[in-house]
Amino acid sequence: MPEETQALEAQFDATVAADRRIEPRDWMPEGYRKTLIRQIAQHAHSEIIGMQPEGNWILRAPSLRRKAILLAKVQDEAGHGMYLYAAAETLGVDREDLTERLIDSRQKYSSIFNYPALSYADIGVIGWLVDGAAICNQVPLCRCSYGPYARAMIRICKEESFHQRQGYELLLAMVNGTDTQREMVQESVNRWWWPSLMMFGPPDGDSPNTQQSMAWGIKRHTNDELRQRFVDMSVPQAAALGVTLPDPDLRWNADRGAHDYGEPDWAEFKAVISGSGPANAQRVAHRRRAHDNGAWVREAAQAYADKQAARTKEAAA
Numbered sequence: 001m002p003e004e005t006q007a008l009e010a011q012f013d014a015t016v017a018a019d020r021r022i023e024p025r026d027w028m029p030e031g032y033r034k035t036l037i038r039q040i041a042q043h044a045h046s047e048i049i050g051m052q053p054e055g056n057w058i059l060r061a062p063s064l065r066r067k068a069i070l071l072a073k074v075q076d077e078a079g080h081g082m083y084l085y086a087a088a089e090t091l092g093v094d095r096e097d098l099t100e101r102l103i104d105s106r107q108k109y110s111s112i113f114n115y116p117a118l119s120y121a122d123i124g125v126i127g128w129l130v131d132g133a134a135i136c137n138q139v140p141l142c143r144c145s146y147g148p149y150a151r152a153m154i155r156i157c158k159e160e161s162f163h164q165r166q167g168y169e170l171l172l173a174m175v176n177g178t179d180t181q182r183e184m185v186q187e188s189v190n191r192w193w194w195p196s197l198m199m200f201g202p203p204d205g206d207s208p209n210t211q212q213s214m215a216w217g218i219k220r221h222t223n224d225e226l227r228q229r230f231v232d233m234s235v236p237q238a239a240a241l242g243v244t245l246p247d248p249d250l251r252w253n254a255d256r257g258a259h260d261y262g263e264p265d266w267a268e269f270k271a272v273i274s275g276s277g278p279a280n281a282q283r284v285a286h287r288r289r290a291h292d293n294g295a296w297v298r299e300a301a302q303a304y305a306d307k308q309a310a311r312t313k314e315a316a317a
């Protein structure tokens with residue numbers, strides 16, 4: 001390695017070790033750049049695809065108040081996608097290219113969005129469990145070593161926290177309603193609990209990226225550490241709602257000071273992230289359709305930008 005690169009690498013290592021931020025202008029190892037692009041793009045795609053399960057319920061929300069809340073939440077997710085694509089662009093990639101990779105299934109998005117939202121109770125449970133898992137995973141990313149990602153995460157986490165509360169508040173209203181509503185909530189929790197645990201990624205022993213990502217200060221905790229935190233956080237919340245989490249092995253372990261819980265179905269997880277989940281084909285097809293339908297807007301914006309640039313050039317000449 002040339003001496004100059006060695007010095008830059010030493011500076012990078014020292015910045016990470018001192019818990020300072022790496023900024024776009026700074027030298028960074030190619031692996032660090034690639035890992036960030038992979039993770040941030042996957043995260044951005046998740047926010048964008050993640051609008052679909054809930055978006056499907058906007059027109060069927062049971063009151064104007066619920067409709068306004070859901071609309072605002074889904075719009076927030078679009079905003080998160082935009083901040084994250086902008087953060088990825090600081091690493092030298094192009095948003096258009098990332099979108100192509102998503103709709104060609106060359107880049108992943110979170111497994112959770114490949115499950116359908118079948119009842120209105122799912123809107124509450126997605127807020128409670130899916131946004132709850134997202135917060136657990138994302139709060140540590142506010143301290144990620146890459147500045148633009150860490151800063152984007154601060155605002156995203158504040159909004160996710162509101163999302164989680166609106167879901168929990170909706171569930172509280174439902175469990176204080178009729179027997180049918182309580183049954184709807186329990187049925188929904190039964191479907192979403194295990195996929196929510198899978199959001200944290202494979203078990204640590206099967207996670208090829210965790211060790212290096214932690215050494216680089218991208219990830220601050222392992223997948224299993226965050227999954228455990230989420231289980232411990234959810235158990236009292238489930239008790240307050242009066243719902244049962246669908247895991248016969250779930251119990252408090254006083255020695256560990258944490259809950260023991262059962263093994264998620266990792267074969268199902270692998271199938272879902274390889275494209276064979278219940279809604280993968282539908283989600284990607286919908287995103288592709290929306291992208292194709294928006295082509296005229298991109299063309300018009302480009303034509304306008306070209307015209308403005310030509311006028312500026314003319315005026316300068």
Ligand code: FAQ
Binds near residue numbers: 044050206
């Ligand atoms: N789904 O070695 P690891 C939201 C892939 S929240 C799909 O452990 P890593 C908010 C992984 O990419 C959801 N793929 O990987 C919202 C890798 O594949 P690759 C988004 C998964 O990166 C709420 C392979 O498995 N949040 O959107 C998943 O160190 C409600 C090996 O795994 C984020 O993206 C999965 N669950 O750790 C929106 C958070 N897990 O790329 C709307 C940021 C793993 O090598 C409504 N990301 N894989 O082919 C992260 O924290 C990390 O990337 C992990 C995975 C923890 C997800």
